[in-house]
């Protein structure tokens with residue numbers, strides 16, 4: 001049988017990398033706590049309608065990228081391609097709007113999209129996202145953007161840029177579709193094949209196309225022309241407040257988001273170290289979605305950040321992080337007779353938060369020291385021989401200097417913590 005491998009576009013996060021993931025999540029949780037966000041964990045699979053109803057039947061993420069299957073009971077089920085729809089489903093299902101006037105949630109976990117795998121584009125990838133329900137205020141959009149900035153800063157990223165636009169209300173959206181169709185139709189032949197199709201079905205997506213010709217044509221489009229005065233005032237308030245709070249941003253009159261549900265404020269963060277797929281994350285306001293999915297008319301704002309891309313961006317700024325060492329010390333035995341004692345010593349040290357490896361094999365001390373040097377070149381070996389056991393001491397060997405000294409068992413935890 002051929003060797004089994006992870007599916008294309010999916011990856012194992014190996015122990016050396018997992019430390020970086022944990023650090024990312026811990027730093028994020030620390031920031032999120034300060035803004036009062038609480039974690040929500042929704043299932044990785046949902047009834048397909050959760051996504052078709054929210055993202056729109058015509059959205060490319062639904063038509064081309066969703067992992068869709070029939071389960072054993074004949075139900076149409078999807079692997080979640082994004083987080084917002086599931087959070088909104090849960091919000092409505094559990095009546096979370098009744099428990100607090102402003103509800104703030106965050107999630108972190110895998111998403112699935114059947115895309116052509118390439119650098120920065122995976123079929124299983126991870127997002128960290130936030131959703132705030134219950135406020136239609138432009139200041140709420142700004143607060144969410146402040147949080148996004150603090151997350152990026154907390155991770156240690158600097159080479160990012162925030163782009164902001166307004167997609168207006170539902171009526172504005174209809175005008176925008178007409179506007180783009182009107183502006184693009186005379187240049188149909190210059191659009192790429194996909195965008196010629198989009199011109200009929202989903203003209204706004206043309207503004208998102210990465211083909212040179214399409215980018216050029218998009219430059220002439222200013223979506224704000226289609227935005228009504230009320231939505232425009234909302235947008236002006238957002239940008240004024242961002243300026244006042246010194247959140248760096250650029251207006252981007254062609255920014256559209258891939259997902260259909262955004263209204264008014266929409267934004268994206270890009271990073272200069274990422275290459276072709278340079279978006280770190282994005283989000284915006286979605287005032288109609290809760291109602292559209294069967295709930296009350298509850299306005300909301302949120303964003304999602306791609307964690308693989310955050311790690312790539314960090315690596316582009318800081319290089320690969322050094323692998324973390326899992327041990328503080330190695331308990332070695334002179335002969336197999338001390339293995340039981342070595343285990344007992346390791347157990348008591350672990351109770352005091354010392355990270356120790358204990359030798360359990362019948363092998364010469366020399367081999368154990370070689371292994372310890374490989375694993376922790378600047379660490380310590382606690383050597384147990386007949387004499388040490390009899391006296392209740394260990395011989396501590398400093399692996400970087402080769403120096404040895406004797407320390408009592410009872411002093412050992414304190415001794416190693418002092419190094």
Ligand code: AMP
Nearest residue numbers: 120121122125279280281282305306309
């Ligand atoms: P979206 O939900 O499409 O707005 O995506 C939000 C963020 O998730 C993007 O900016 C990326 O950082 C990340 N992302 C989206 N799709 C993928 C993918 N296929 N592979 C890796 N990251 C992705």
